[in-house]
Amino acid sequence: MDKEHLVAIPPPTPLEAKYLAVQKSAEFQDLRRRYRGWVIPVTVGSLLWYLAYVLLAAYAPDFMGTPLFGNINVGLVLGLLQFASTFVVTGLYVRYAGRVLDPASSKIREKMEEEGLL
Secondary structure, eight states, X not given: OOGGGOOOOOOOOHHHHHHXXXXXXXXXXXXXXXHHHHHHHHHHHHHHHXXXXXXXXXHOHHHHTOEEETXXXXXXXXXXXXXXXXXXHHHHHHHHIIIIIHHHXXXXXXXXXXXXXX
């Protein structure tokens, strides 16, 4: 690439450098790791659970139509379990965030306030 097409990125301002230092800190990296360590597996699991429901509905209609009791069939129960699992995941995340993420982010916030960043 020609030198005339390259754009120089200016160095960060002193304020930007402080924010970058927070982002690179061990505390912030640990918070990100803990957040991703919970969110990514649960997101993948939720998507697989939803995909399984859709695939069963599309390719196993006889199974999904299997009556369990009265007019209640497997498809209806699995569909309602989709909603139930959403509420369960939300509750588990709120509990996890309150126990693990919120205390860690509060410590980071306190340090940032001490440095005049917030």
